[in-house]
Each structure stands twice: as C-alpha cells, then as structure tokens.
Amino acid sequence: MTTRPGRPVGELLRDQRRRRGMTQLDLSIEAGVSARHLSFVETGRSRPSPDLILRLAEQLDTPLAERNMMLLAGGYAPAYPSHDLDGPELAPLRAAVRQILNGHSPYPAVLVDQHWHLVEANPAVALFTAGAAQHLLAPPINVLRLSLHPDGMASRILNLPQWRAHLLRRLHQQAATTNDLALSELFEELRGYPSGDDPAAPTSDDVSRVVIPLRYRHGDQELSFLSTTTLFGTPLDVTVSGLAVEAFFPADPVTTAALHALGAPAASAG
Structure with a gap:
C-alpha cells in the first residue's frame, strides 16, 4: 500500500534535483521546460501535471517508488504498480x-x-x-x-x-x-x-x-x-x-x- 507523502511535490522534486547535483537550469534543459516554470513548480507557485512530474523524475533517474510518491504529493494516482514477488x-x-x-x-x-x-x-x-x-x-x-x-x-x-x-x-x-x-x-x-x-x-x-x-x-x-x-x-x-x-x-x-x-x-x- 502506498501512503500519501506529507510534503509538496515541488519540495520532493527539488530535493531529488539537489541530490543529483543539478541546477534548475540543468534540469529544465534536460526536461524541455523553462527554468522559470521549474522554479514555480519547486516553490509551489505552479501545480505540475502528472506528465511533467514523470518527465522531471525520468531526467532525475528517480526510483519508481518515489515517482509514485511524487504523483501522490501532486494529487494524482500512482503510475507504477507494485506486485508481490510470489504473485x-x-x-x-x-x-x-x-x-x-x-x-x-x-x-x-x-x-x-x-x-x-x-x-x-x-x-x-x-x-x-x-x-x-x-x-x-x-x-x-x-x-x-x-x-x-x-x-x-x-x-x-x-x-x-x-x-x-x-x-x-x-x-x-x-x-x-x-x-x-x-x-x-x-x-x-x-x-x-x-x-x-x-x-x-x-x-x-x-x-x-x-x-x-x-x-x-x-x-x-x-x-x-x-x-x-x-x-x-x-x-x-x-x-x-x-x-x-x-x-x-x-x-x-x-x-x-x-x-x-x-x-x-x-x-x-x-
């Protein structure tokens, strides 16, 4: 069962970006989005679409479980299933x-x-x-x-x-x-x-x-x-x-x- 995170999606994306050692400009170029819009997403001034969340997460090489958490934090359903190994x-x-x-x-x-x-x-x-x-x-x-x-x-x-x-x-x-x-x-x-x-x-x-x-x-x-x-x-x-x-x-x-x-x-x- 996936629990809803307590932090906004922008903060989660910002933390992932910083852990990767990327600047906002670096990530915006890789993801094909303006640095201004990315800044608005990270600060909560703009709500990202699920497609944008997944696009940014892909460029950040974010683990699938954390991508699901980001989607939940943004108010969307998880994109990736999690099946039992014995299933x-x-x-x-x-x-x-x-x-x-x-x-x-x-x-x-x-x-x-x-x-x-x-x-x-x-x-x-x-x-x-x-x-x-x-x-x-x-x-x-x-x-x-x-x-x-x-x-x-x-x-x-x-x-x-x-x-x-x-x-x-x-x-x-x-x-x-x-x-x-x-x-x-x-x-x-x-x-x-x-x-x-x-x-x-x-x-x-x-x-x-x-x-x-x-x-x-x-x-x-x-x-x-x-x-x-x-x-x-x-x-x-x-x-x-x-x-x-x-x-x-x-x-x-x-x-x-x-x-x-x-x-x-x-x-x-x-």
Missing part, C-alpha cells in the same frame, strides 16, 4: 532469475531486493553462509548484514577493511539516492560493526589493480572473487525496479578449481 504477475521473472542463478553454478549468485534482503540463491552461496550464526540466517536474510557482521562472513574475509568500505560506500550512495529510511538505518548499523585491521597496502596481483576482489578464507584455502551486479532493464513495476542479481566469479585459477571441486549442483536453493 502470478511476476512468476515469469522468478523463473528467469532461477535460470540465471542455476546457470551460474558452481559460482555463488543471489537475487536481492531493494533493502538487500535475500530473495533467491543458488547452492554455491552455502560457501558464504557456512559457519554464520543462526540469527543472521533467519528470514529475511540481509546479505549486507551477513557479510559484515562479526558472526557472519566478516571473520573469513581476508581484506575486510577494503571490502567493508566498498559495501558501505555503495549502501550510502543508494540510501542518499532513494531517500530510503530503512537503507539509512542499515548503513548506520553496519558502519558500527568492527572494521578489521587498518587497510593493507594494495596487493600486487593484476585483479587488485583494477577492482576490489573479495578475498575469502575457506578451510585452509584463500579464494578470490569478482562481483557483478545485474539490474532489470526498463522496469515498470516498483518491486522489479528494486531487484538485483549479485553474482560472484572466480578471480584466479585456484578459486576456479576449488569451486568446481566443491561440485555445487545446478539446482535452485530458493
């Missing part, structure tokens, strides 16, 4: 995601929602969850909390300071972009966790010169992963717009061999 409308999407996750085995991959809750996972993710405290594995599992909590993966992440800084930067940017209170609260929680030792000097391997790998201890082995994020193109549903596939690839031959030796079956654990 029939999104069944084809869930089937497609399972194919992606299963096809990625024996390398770990997960589907997460906009708040980093685990939605689906392939069996190879057990490599990361093994040894984690049960309170971190109780649904809904938050994958960032699982990653950085001392009772989760943190004790086995060999480059914890670098990996932690990478995740916190990403979460902070997401919270600022979406103005999502839940993400801001998660950020405050996670940055209070132990950060590990002081950041080590950059390693000399080729991968570490271009990206931050996840260096993870599994038994007596050090495994190294590259992570990728896949979003759904042109989403028209609020739920779908918040979903992302996080996939991990081996960053060296040792990790490739170790993951194939583990022999994770290509079947969904979701």
